[in-house]
Amino acid sequence: MADAAPQIPVTVLTGYLGSGKTTLLNRILSETHGKRFAVIVNEFGEVGIDNDLIVNADEEIFEMNNGCICCTVRGDLIRIIAGLMRRSRGFDGIVVETTGLADPAPVAQTFFVDEDVRRKTKLDAIVTVADAKHLLDQIDRTPEAQEQLAFADVVLLNKVDLVDKEGLVTIERRIRKINPYAVIHRTERCSLALDQVLGRDAFNLDRILEVEPGFLTEEHDHEHDDSIASLSLVADRPMNPETFIPWINDVAQRYGTDILRMKGIIALANDDRRFVVQGVHMLIEGGSQRAWKNDEARQTRLVIIGRDLPRDVLKHDFEACCA
Known part of the structure; x- marks a missing residue:
């Protein structure tokens, strides 16, 4: 073939x-x-x-x-x-x-x-x-x-x-x-x-993280004078897939018209592979990719860039997805 x-x-x-x-x-x-x-x-x-x-x-x-x-x-x-x-x-x-x-x-x-x-x-x-x-x-x-x-x-x-x-x-x-x-x-x-x-x-988010493992984790000061801003969500505990997957899909549907870009690498409980998420407005795709390396922190990092997003609600619900 x-x-x-x-x-x-x-x-x-x-x-x-x-x-x-x-x-x-x-x-x-x-x-x-x-x-x-x-x-x-x-x-x-x-x-x-x-x-x-x-x-x-x-x-x-x-x-x-x-x-x-x-x-x-x-x-x-x-x-x-x-x-x-x-x-x-x-x-x-x-x-x-x-x-x-x-x-x-x-x-x-x-x-x-x-x-x-x-x-x-x-x-x-x-x-x-x-x-x-x-x-x-x-x-x-x-x-x-x-x-x-x-x-x-x-x-x-x-x-x-x-x-x-x-x-x-x-x-x-x-x-x-x-x-x-x-x-x-x-x-x-x-x-x-x-x-x-x-x-x-x-x-290709996975390739970016190979080159710059910390690019999603840098701390950024957020002011609120712009309607468009980024929200960085980080968790050291793994995500419960039965909670996180429905939640991220719901976020895309509920706030998709105001979400411009979404990128993230997710550590799911009981999964040795990194789960990568990409989104544009209401369109979102995700899938397990390569295995976590032994010396790699199994940390979830998700960045959402959007317009007038409910930051506190998203942060609260994201943290509720931790296993």
């Missing part, structure tokens, strides 16, 4: 209007890296212009118009990816650039909910480009700017030459309050090694 074809990694590129997404996209398409990428551009409005701004892209660009990527155009995304998979000449990766006003969630959800897309591709990372000069004002004024940061696996804090060092520290602290685990790179004109953006396998 022939081996299954390897899954093509997909990078979702997001960021608020004017942050520098097209600059980064041009670098991906024009630099000498020996790889071939397909690019799917989502335009806001009936007439697309991004295609005309992107270099050397005669056959790699696929436009989706008719507004932000959401349920109404998810079918377009699935259709385009299906068409790419039928091409005789393969791709090393796919980059989906969302409009600056988009919520990245529906894009990520596509790779959860469509079985054919899920079999042939894998979500590699959500990369958010942020304009250092205007980010704090954007966070205060627009929920989209907060959401794009909340979903990110990688943040390019761009245009850092326009902000002093003290200002950059303040901006990064604000980003960390929204999203404690994203990797932040300071850039000018999105200039950084492309391997810091592509091929990160950053949506």
